[in-house]
Amino acid sequence: MQAAHLTELTGRTPPGVAEALEAVSGFDAALTDGLARLGPRHTDALRALAGAVSRSPLGAATAEAADKIAAGSIGPAELSAVAAARAALLGAVHDALLERLDDALGRSRADRQAPPADPEHGPAPAPLLTVARSWLQELAITGWRGVDDPLVSTADQALEALWAEPRLRRLAVLLDGLAAELRASCPVATMERIPRRRWADLWTRAMLLSQAGSWTGGATAVSGRLLPLGVDVHEHGTAVQVQLHAVLEPADGGPARLVRAAVAAAKVDTIVGPLVWRLLSAYPTLLTALAEHRAVTITDMRLTSGGDLLWEEERAEAGDLADPFATARVRLPDAQAPAVPPLDRHPVRIAEPVLVEGHAANRDGAFDLGGERLIVDLDRLPTSGPLTPQLVKASTACIGLLRWDAGRWTLQPLAVEAVVKKRPVRAHNGDWALGPTDPKVAKALDRSGDAVAVLSERAGRLLRK
Amino acid sequence: MDSGEAGWEERSAVRVTPPVQPRKLAKVPFVELAEGRLQGVVSSGSDVARVYVSSIAAETHDFSCSTNNNRPCGGLTAGGGRRCKHLNALIDEAVRQYGAERVARHLKVEAEEGDELRSRLQGVHRKAPAAEVFSRFLRHLAYLEVPASPEPLPEMHWFPAWGAVR
Ligand SMILES: [Zn+2]
Numbered sequence: 001m002q003a004a005h006l007t008e009l010t011g012r013t014p015p016g017v018a019e020a021l022e023a024v025s026g027f028d029a030a031l032t033d034g035l036a037r038l039g040p041r042h043t044d045a046l047r048a049l050a051g052a053v054s055r056s057p058l059g060a061a062t063a064e065a066a067d068k069i070a071a072g073s074i075g076p077a078e079l080s081a082v083a084a085a086r087a088a089l090l091g092a093v094h095d096a097l098l099e100r101l102d103d104a105l106g107r108s109r110a111d112r113q114a115p116p117a118d119p120e121h122g123p124a125p126a127p128l129l130t131v132a133r134s135w136l137q138e139l140a141i142t143g144w145r146g147v148d149d150p151l152v153s154t155a156d157q158a159l160e161a162l163w164a165e166p167r168l169r170r171l172a173v174l175l176d177g178l179a180a181e182l183r184a185s186c187p188v189a190t191m192e193r194i195p196r197r198r199w200a201d202l203w204t205r206a207m208l209l210s211q212a213g214s215w216t217g218g219a220t221a222v223s224g225r226l227l228p229l230g231v232d233v234h235e236h237g238t239a240v241q242v243q244l245h246a247v248l249e250p251a252d253g254g255p256a257r258l259v260r261a262a263v264a265a266a267k268v269d270t271i272v273g274p275l276v277w278r279l280l281s282a283y284p285t286l287l288t289a290l291a292e293h294r295a296v297t298i299t300d301m302r303l304t305s306g307g308d309l310l311w312e313e314e315r316a317e318a319g320d321l322a323d324p325f326a327t328a329r330v331r332l333p334d335a336q337a338p339a340v341p342p343l344d345r346h347p348v349r350i351a352e353p354v355l356v357e358g359h360a361a362n363r364d365g366a367f368d369l370g371g372e373r374l375i376v377d378l379d380r381l382p383t384s385g386p387l388t389p390q391l392v393k394a395s396t397a398c399i400g401l402l403r404w405d406a407g408r409w410t411l412q413p414l415a416v417e418a419v420v421k422k423r424p425v426r427a428h429n430g431d432w433a434l435g436p437t438d439p440k441v442a443k444a445l446d447r448s449g450d451a452v453a454v455l456s457e458r459a460g461r462l463l464r465k
Numbered sequence: 466m467d468s469g470e471a472g473w474e475e476r477s478a479v480r481v482t483p484p485v486q487p488r489k490l491a492k493v494p495f496v497e498l499a500e501g502r503l504q505g506v507v508s509s510g511s512d513v514a515r516v517y518v519s520s521i522a523a524e525t526h527d528f529s530c531s532t533n534n535n536r537p538c539g540g541l542t543a544g545g546g547r548r549c550k551h552l553n554a555l556i557d558e559a560v561r562q563y564g565a566e567r568v569a570r571h572l573k574v575e576a577e578e579g580d581e582l583r584s585r586l587q588g589v590h591r592k593a594p595a596a597e598v599f600s601r602f603l604r605h606l607a608y609l610e611v612p613a614s615p616e617p618l619p620e621m622h623w624f625p626a627w628g629a630v631r
Pocket residue numbers: 517519530531538539540541549550551552
């Protein structure tokens with residue numbers, strides 16, 4: 001990425017984004033106070049939300065829902081309509097931002113194809129969806145400010161059932177993450193500040209997922225050579241996901257493509273830091289490729305229309321060494337990015353791999369790239385890997401993800417080349433995938449004992465008695 | 466201050482729950498701040514098959530300790546004011562996991578570090594049901610038995626793995 005790209009990216013916000021976000025913020029304020037307690041400001045905000053989508057197919061349903069909610073009738077149909085409207089607005093914001101990014105970087109993006117049918121995924125069980133929706137309804141009626149322990153606890157049984165249903169894993173992971181945050185914040189009325197946008201986002205996405213379950217859809221088989229760029233780690237108390245960003249060189253000789261491959265595991269809150277890799281030990285080929293910086297040969301692995309490889313170990317074979325920085329320099333600029341599935345469109349999902357080099361780090365960590373400033377997200381350096389703020393500040397090259405949140409573009413580092421004490425150093429988020437390579441970290445891990453082994457042993461004894 | 470702090474409420478990806486610190490789990494495999502109590506499960510020092518369910522109520526700070534089969538802990542005397550070693554281990558591990566301040570806030574007591582917290586918890590023994598806490602522990606363990614699903618989880622973009630608090 002060059003200074004000129006950055007100028008274009010971070011220049012004027014695309015038209016319409018501010019207006020769309022204002023309508024979203026109005027709804028978020030209403031959801032904070034609770035839909036059962038709407039003042040005139042909030043009913044205006046609901047009507048403004050409906051107004052913002054009035055010329056879309058959602059227009060009539062949202063206008064009707066806004067009126068009904070204002071009149072105190074707050075049922076699943078009304079809530080689904082306003083959730084859809086909010087999601088549509090943020091989807092439009094996502095599109096404007098991603099288009100700006102593609103233009104700025106000169107990135108080509110595949111056209112959206114309808115996903116093939118998914119014969120393995122039958123319809124999700126309706127009773128579970130109903131239970132999830134009714135909790136979301138209670139939350140919306142009460143408002144974040146009114147959330148207390150008993151209201152959070154009413155979700156416990158539903159969550160247990162959701163986790164037991166693989167077809168509803170996305171909803172289970174999302175609702176569990178939301179419930180844990182609410183529980184830790186109870187009583188919410190005493191919080192100094194409420195994460196309004198975030199919780200409304202989670203509520204909205206959960207409403208969408210509780211309509212008919214997941215929309216991941218089917219996939220088509222691909223073969224070729226996978227060249228890793230970097231790995232993004234996601235984590236909350238009971239789930240961890242690592243998402244590889246890579247360039248795929250298709251075996252049929254087609255153009256190189258940007259793809260992602262994510263694997264995830266359930267966990268508990270006391271399993272943190274480098275230990276999370278242990279939960280993913282069912283994926284040794286993937287972990288080896290990450291830890292040793294190897295290419296992976298994939299054979300007939302399924303790829304969704306959204307660019308996600310559905311990882312299967314049997315279809316993957318670790319190959320030669322493949323330096324992610326070489327891939328970023330040589331293959332990334334021409335790789336074609338995938339289309340984004342319609343319902344996944346939200347600014348939070350924008351995570352576009354880029355290579356930054358020739359920069360200087362400011363004291364606050366931001367990169368100065370030919371006089372242009374790029375904010376670096378130093379809070380997002382997971383403890384499961386070797387990246388630290390010091391390393392990022394000492395970097396001469398950085399592979400990262402461009403992200404956008406609340407009006408700011410940031411770079412989330414995934415890997416750096418740096419000079420420390422005059423010696424070249426390389427560090428990647430996935431370096432510890434097979435265990436920490438830093439002796440100090442390995443020693444600390446030994447001292448705290450093996451949490452995964454302790455809990456698995458207890459689980460084995462107590463759950464199968 | 467981070468220049469983005471002003472817009473915290475307008476951001477999608479922010480850290481809401483403070484991070485949990487790693488700790489040894491063999492002695493006290495489960496600790497939680499929930500249901501108006503600090504509660505958890507403590508291993509028996511002598512019998513691998515036995516665990517104690519210990520809890521301390523917020524506000525009153527009354528405490529309870531019994532085996533998961535509801536047998537009273539021998540370290541507690543009826544109506545007595547002294548905590549057994551299981552309860553003290555529970556407090557210590559909770560402080561390790563959550564930090565003294567968060568534990569104190571949950572129990573509604575003013576304390577900034579562990580020793581102070583221990584000395585300010587002046588409740589008496591009052592039996593609380595163990596079965597509920599034990600079943601929450603089983604539910605906690607059940608996460609480790611959830612079969613993996615290869616489906617990508619786009620929702621996890623709202624949950625970045627945050628770095629250490631610096
Ligand atoms: Zn005891």
